[in-house]
Amino acid sequence: MKAIRRLTVRTVLPEPLRGLEELVLNLRWSWHEETLDLFRSVDPGLWESARQDPVRLLGEVSAARLAALADDRRFLRRLDAALDDLRDYLTAPRWYQSQDAAGGPQSIAYFSPEYGLTAALPQYSGGLGILAGDHLKTASDLGVPIIGVGLLYRHGYFSQSLSPDGWQLEHYPAVDPNGLPLTLLRDPGADGDPVRVAIGLPEGRTLTAQVWVAQVGRVPLLLLDSDVEENDQAARDVTDRLYGGGTDHRLLQEMLLGIGGVRAIRAYCRISGQPEPEVFHTNEGHAGFLGLERIRELVDEHGLSFDEALEAVRAGTVFTTHTPVPAGIDRFPRELIHKHFGGSAGTSSVPVDRVLALGEENYEDGDRTVFNMAVMGMRLGQRVNGVSRLHGVVSREMFGGLWGGFDLDEVPIGSITNGVHAETWVAREVLDLVARETPAAMPGHGWESALDVPEHEIWRARRTLRERLVLDARRRLRESWRQRGASEAEMSWIADALDPDVLTIGFARRVPSYKRLTLMMRDPERLRALLLDPERPVQIVIAGKAHPADEGGKRLIQDIVRFADSEDVRHRIVFLPDYDIALGQMMVAGCDVWMNNPLRPLEACGTSGMKAALNGGLNLSIRDGWWDEWYDGQNGWAIPSADGLSDPDRRDQLEAAALYELIAEHVSVMFYDRDGAGLPRRWLEMVKHTLATLGPKVVSTRMLRDYVRQLYTPAARSARAMAADDYAGARQLAAWKQRVVKAWPGVAVDHVESAGEESPHVGQELVVRAVVNLGELNPADVAVEAVYGRVDESDAIVSPSYRELPAGEAENSRVRYVGEVPLDRTGPFGYSVRVVPQHPLLASRTELGLVALPPAPMGMTNGDLR
Incomplete structure (x- = not known):
């Protein structure tokens, strides 16, 4: 008989070992090697069979073993040392505490639909979650006061296996929160009852959730769980699985994350005494409804109007977009939004028409029938960023319509390139080599010391890590083939699968079509030749999951698995299921x-x-994402891309051919080119260069410092300016915006002229005069700018510079502006004039998307400078 409910019964530790529970309940163990060593020593065999999950370890270890450890003085000394180290880590000042305390926020709320912290807490599906997990870990390491918010999925993301013919199969193992390193948030003022947050639904229904806390070092992560008895079955199922269910289900998840998440933070801060967040960071659009809840709070509790509350909320909100693919953005039917935010479910504080306007695609080529969560996130966030320099460019192109007549370069979407948490992802062997010279500097600094590490030591470490991967891959292969129904006799070949001395290429990621899992199979015979080359063989380790609803992605996996099953190459190319x-x-x-x-x-x-x-690996990649930014010719290889081709089949053919050639003629040649000591000197030079130059850039400490300096601190200052004197700033800015938007149609550039155009020379100044009709506005409401620079053949100004023109005499609403433009470059030169709104509380002059330009071709000078 199958159980109808799964429970985890925790062990009762002997008194001397009670400190183990304190260590387990702080996820710092997931990236702290000394604590992991302590857990391993409890029972090395059980540690491995428990998949390095300390909760499972302590739940399954025998009473006899616990009794022996309770009497083991050496173990108890190690336990005390680990506890002292953790407590010191949690309380000692860190990087953030050395910064300008008056400038940075006292608290930051970070919202994400998924978090990849450890395999023992399966609440992630891919890169978004892994990035969010690394963000929290790094905040803990740097002392940045972040509170994370997410959902607790009772089935998490799916576990992947393969059918006999290589088709992806999904399994959703039930997750019992009591078997995870979590604690339930309880209210001491309510006799210790669990905290509940609730949001209203249509037809008088209520969605209620309890709050679990995962302690990520110094950072609390609040996870909302709707599986509570107050809910009906449909409401209990809202947090059943990550990215599961249909459109209605997804909307309820995002309402609970955003609206319920803000309410959970309020309860947590009240109970814990931590400061309320000044900055709210929305990691992708899934949590965008948090802005609506904050607007409701300000309207109901402080008497602000919707527009005034919107300005206060925007000032302290950071929105990060993570996708350059429109299909990756959540869009809901407008009728569904109306159902959940209007009628009986609506409130006068947040009128449904204002909600719908926030997510409306009211720009050219926009779909007027949908509600766009990313668009709402950008309208609710005064600061928006992409996650690499190239992605910033793509995002400005995708969303530029939100900012009207401005050039794409001025669209206020910046970029902070992602980073990774070194102590989570770098093998101990590599950290030991690089940190040996400057141990106190890790992680984030000291990578340049790799240049001083003897090459034979790097090669030995790389060989150790390659062998470890080979052994683990064989174990996973055996497990996978057993699940696919193979007999022991059919699996004998696995003992010799892969080779710890063969050049090993890795490919692991989610499997949407644009990531092209099977590009390597474009020419199967050429791939075979690479794998089986008698002098320079190559082996490839592949992993990845397709979304359960993505039949095309599953077919790609099946194609690669079938090829990897071929008897002649299966020892050289493997697909490992259940990528985590x-x-x-x-x-x-x-x-x-x-x-x-x-x-x-x-x-x-x-x-x-x-x-x-x-880890000392070299990249072989299309110049996309971060690689476009930091490839330097010595840290790996760039696969040429045929971006301009309209024929996707031809593009794949050309890029696959380039991939094969790079592997055959460059990558494998350099790897197998050994000196008399058996070392690939040129290869190792590239490895050392990669560690020394990429190390400081790709670590998440660099990333989070960028967030603090470029986004969090400016957002906190803006939020304070809005909130001061009972939100006087928000009230003032909202009134000013309403006045400017209403009057803007009356703003016009009536006349532009210049002096000094005859035979211009570099180093001279061009005097520009403009007459601007401000209509009902005042000179203080606008900035009049000369826009100038090199022009192309169509007279478009390339990479323009801007210089504000001072206001001069005025006649009624017409104001004369005069200023000088430097002629600082030779060749074709041009200028124009524009009018933009300005206010000290705006983050940028492009914020309103309003600009007034002279009628073409007025004011254009196009001549060669000498």
Whole structure:
């Protein structure tokens, strides 16, 4: 008989071992090697069979073993030392505490639909979650006061296996929160009852959730769980699985994450005494409804109007977009939004028409029938960023319509390139080599010391990691083939699968079509030749999951599995099912080369190649995401991309041919070119260069410092300016915006002229005069700018510069502006004039999307400067 409910019964530890529970309940153990060593020593065999999950370990270890450890003085000394180290880590000042305390926020709320922290907490599906997990770990290491918010999925993401013919199968193992390193948030003021947050639904229904807390070092992560008895079955199922269910189900998850998440933070801060967040960071659009809840709070509790509350919320909100693919953005039917935010479910504080306007695609080529979560996130966030420099460019192109008549370069979407948490992803052997010279500097600094590490030591470490991957791959292969129904006799070949001395290429990621899992199979015979080359063989380790609803992705997996099943090559190419953090750690450490061949520019950033680089791997990649930014010719190889081709089949053919040639003529040649000591000197030079130059860039400490300096601190200052004196700033800005938007149609550039155009020379100044009709506005409401620079053949100004023109005499609403433009470059030169709104509380002059330009071709000078 099958159980109808799964429970985890925790062990009762002997008193001397009670400190183990404190260690288990702080996820710092997931990246702290000394604590992991302590857990391993409890029972080494059980530790491995429990998949390095300390909760499972302590739940299954025998009473006799616990009794022996309770009497083991050496173990108890190690336990005390680990506890002291953790407590010191949690309380000692860190990087953030050394910064300007008055400038940075006292608290930051970070919302994400998934978090990849450890394989023991399966609440992630891919890169978004892994990035969110690394963000929290790094915040803990740096002392950045973040509170994370997410959902607790009772089935998490699916476990992957393969059918006998290589088709992906999904399994959703039930997750019992009591068997995870979590604690239930309880209210001491309510006799210790669990905290409940609730959101209203249509037809008078209520969605209620309890709050679990995962302690990620210094950072609390609040996970909302709707599986509570107050809910009906449909409501209990809202947090059943990550990215599961249909459109209605997904909307309820995102409402609970955003609206319920804000309410959970309020309860947590009240109970814990931590400061309320000044900055709210929305990691992709899934949590965008948090802005609506904050608007409701300000309207109901502070008496602000919707517009005034919107300005206060925007000032302290950061929105990060993670996708360059429109299909990757959540869109809901407008009628569904109306159902959940209007009628009986609506409130006067947040009118449904204002909600719908926030997510409306009211720009050219927009779909007027949908509600776009990313668009709402950008309208609710004063600061928006992509996750690599190239992704910033793509995002400005995707969303530029939100900012009207401005050039794409001025669209206020910046970029902070992702990074990875070194202590999670870098093998101990590599950290020991690089940190040996400067141990106190890790992680984030000291990577340049790799240049001083003897090459034979790097080669020995790389061989150790490659062998570890081979052994783990054989174990996983055997397990997978057994699940597919193979007999022991049919699996004898696995004992010799892969070779710890063969060039090993890794490819692991989600399997949407644009990532092109099967590009390597474009010419199967050429791939076979690479794998079976008698002098320079190559082996490839592959992993990845397709979304359960993505039949095309599943077919790609089946294609690669069928090829890898071929008897002649199966010892050289393997597909390892159930890609997760543990497998990812093994692969990025053990592979010599990390391969990535997406359709450019559809990879927002991609971080697996960063992890490989930090382990001494070299990248072989299309110049997309982060690799476009930091490839320097000496840290790997760039696969040429045929971006301009309209024929996708021809493009794949050309890029696959380039991939084969790079592997055959460059990668494998350099790997197998050994000196008298058996060392590939040129290869190792590239490895050392990669560690020394990429190391400081790709670590998440660099990333989070960028967030603090470029986004969090400015957002906190803006939020304070809005909130001061009972939100006087928000009230003022909202009134000013309403006045400017209403009056803007009356703003016009009536006349532009210049002096000094005859025979201009470099170093001279061009005097520009403009007459602007401000209509009902005042000169203080606008900035009049000269826009100038090199022009192309169509007279478009390329990479323009801007200089504000001072206001002069005025006649009624017409104001004369005069200023000088430097002629600082030779060749074709042009200028124009524009009018933009300005206010000290705006983050940028493009914020309103309003600009007034002279009628073409007025004001254009196009002449060669000498």
